[in-house]
Amino acid sequence: MTINQFADYTSKTYNYSKRLGNLTAEAVGVIKGEKHFPVFADRIIFKPLTKSKPLSTPLFAYAEVFWSWVINTYFMPVPQYRLAFCEGYEAETGKNYDYGTAVPFAYGEGEQLMNLLEFFRKYPDENVKIDDYLNYCQMFYDYTEILESTYFQTHQNLAEELAMQILVSVLKGDQNYHYENIAFVCNESGEILRMAPMIDHEFSTYFMFPDSMGQHMYWFGELERSIEGREIRADEYDWLVNETERHMMEKSATCLHKNLVYIREHYPLVAEEFLRKLSRFENDLIEHKEWFAVKKSPGYPDHANSDVWMIGKARYKDHDEVKAANYEVKYGGPGKKIKFDTLNSLLIYDVRKIIQQIKQVLNGGAYICQ
Template identity: 60%
Template structure:
């Protein structure tokens, strides 16, 4: 196992060599213009208005990109980073974040699934009713049934592996804008792009609120196992559309797993073999997987602080932002990185076991 690397790269915003216009064009309005530095390194900042964002979002990117690259498939490696002067110019972002190599070469581009199905409609994929919701698991069966993936088996198998890995890392934001095709200069599709964006990993969410953390970990576990939704189970979601989304999310991982198991047995076996090696390493060499706190990086988590940023930068409601600031100021929890790491390792091993149970079970 390559050691987890938690050193911090330092940049000066004024020394950027360009800006990356967000390649993920989606249903959420607004554009991102992330700075690029020598070596085609993109600085990806923590965002003040991103739901539930804490410094662990950055550590999760380092953690999972290292594991995916080491155990499953080539993936761009994230590093912790500080870009001094960025927040002063783009106030909804922080100077803290991660840096990652660009996932494509000069002349190439990315086309995410939302863009693809808008450009090449398929009657099996109801892309017009797709929503981007940050705490929801997505059903990929219709995507696999689309003509393009039916005709391109290798890319379908690549996607199947990515979906399996997304379940392993407890990704609560693995939506259709986070999966992309790599295209050549003429727009022709080369392959599925490498996996990026690992921040919404369940194991690293809500470190300051145990009950919320356990709730969402159970939602992941229930969706893997395919437990039926009980009447009234999601009545705490008052918005009917949101409630419907959560009810669908509650069982869709299980459906994804069964579909992949049936249609891509070789990919399933490959994943299970690699996941078992990871589980063994997590047990026998757990010290290699511990998050090492970097003294230069924030070490306090407040999963509710994003409400301030949402009110100020998205809702443009300074009165509400000030009220949230008064309510939340000083409520952050100092992170115990060893405790977080040990908890995450145990939870990941449990999820691997749950996935093995579903994927190995004889129907």
């Protein structure tokens, strides 16, 4: 390896009272809200784990560290996350934990971000049905219409960068790679300078549901299925009562295959470059699996409860203390201790399985889930 041979799972502690300021920004998207992330010296942002974020466990933070290191080492430059504490932050905000990650800014002084949702709202395109866009976690997203837009059709370099990011998002099994997580870096006047580097790796399928193997295997199967692109049965997702969510899930179930085939056919050089980098990553996974071991950080929370977020949602989003109290009785508690040995064995096995699946689709072959 030419960068860091191992991801760094040591944590760093910051003090909220010693922050330089807060990164305050209203979330631009279908889910409204404000983020007030503390900023420290050297343009470091503390990104907390949030009590009301669906399915949040300490492994969300570990996923950020693991994938930012892997992506930076094998695929493209990205900001490096590290585990972090921010003393006094939970007491100040209530809705956030005082642990999470610390990460450098993804853009420079005098620059700003414009995500894809903001861009297509500002510059409508007949090929992009931006008014139909919805943001659901645990969904995969179709990017073919984005790549078919006039802007990306006439800006080849940016389109190729986006195509590479899409391929990496499939590799990391990102269940939340929506239009608000991809952005341009702009100058102060709004002129687009470049694609922003990839950030937000927390919803990686491999790191989700450490407290429920059944849930983990179901959602890993959904990742495999979407890459395969197998036709959906008419009643397959009838268990979803919400019609909008059901339609989203039906689209999610095949769209990763659609993305891969589109990139293979329209950006063959990007696909070839990705496959070369993927093969290097795969070889190291086989020959040096110890490089990819996720190590427990001393003092960092090591229990997982994928249901506890419902308490936070009731309290901080629904402002319903009665519901929150009922959920505390039903779902409260630290959950299960995270078994890092089991996590690492499953992580290597699952990632290698997805690599084989991606390679077959990008090489033009069919893949049948086992």
